[in-house]
Amino acid sequence: MTRASLEKDPRDVAAMFDDVAGKYDLTNDVLSLGQDRLWRRAVLRAVAAQPGETVLDIAAGTGTSSEPFADGGVNVVPADFSLGMLRVGHQRRPDLGFTAADAMRLPFADASFDAVTMSFGLRNVASVDAALGEFLRVVKPGGRLVVCEFSQPVNKAFRKVYTEYLMRSLPPVARKVSSNPESYVYLAESIQAWPGQRELATTISAAGWSQVGWRNLTGGIVALHRAVKPA
Ligand SMILES: C[S@@+](CC[C@H](N)C(=O)[O-])C[C@H]1O[C@@H](n2cnc3c(N)ncnc32)[C@H](O)[C@@H]1O
Structure with missing residues (x-):
């Protein structure tokens, strides 16, 4: 994945995450200023899994997003298509059943x-549509979808400061802490190119999900979209 390219060839994306896997969690903590821990707790609450339920955490990477579920007694299946991320995840949490899977x-x-x-x-x-269609297929009728993704800060002044951080401050910091600084340039650019809250909700509805809604976290830097499969 190069700076100029935001084309998301699955082989390039998997290779990019293979490359950053070793330092992925450390880099995340530094670049999100520790906010990622709050976001993970919010995901756990939004999924609201009951004991005995089984949850697919797709694109689980090193399993950091799956851990709160496992630690809360939920059957969670962490799945990802980057073997490098899965390898680091398995070393960290050999008790989780890491599975190789493509979201599409x-x-x-x-x-x-x-x-x-x-x-x-x-x-x-x-293909976001292909992935949303696959999620709909593998979930039971009445089952839930929770997508946690970077989004658009709602306050204009805050959005300006955040965009500066993303485009100007983040790449030099990433250069110091990451094994693949280019991937953090991609991170910044892909966040800028990603649709806002309302547009993503429309895409999720169009894929066949019902009761689509969202909640902003950290002023909208991140949004949690929640949806239900029609019964
Ligand atoms: C930024 S990491 C997030 C990892 C983890 N969910 C977390 O919150 O820390 C994105 C992950 O998405 C995975 N990924 C991207 N596209 C994928 C696809 N089509 N199928 C499966 N995993 C994918 C990457 O391999 C990478 O591990």
């Missing part, structure tokens, strides 16, 4: 999960 062609039967969640993954898939 999931290796799971219809209606196998009570909920599907995806944190900071949807922005990277080549």
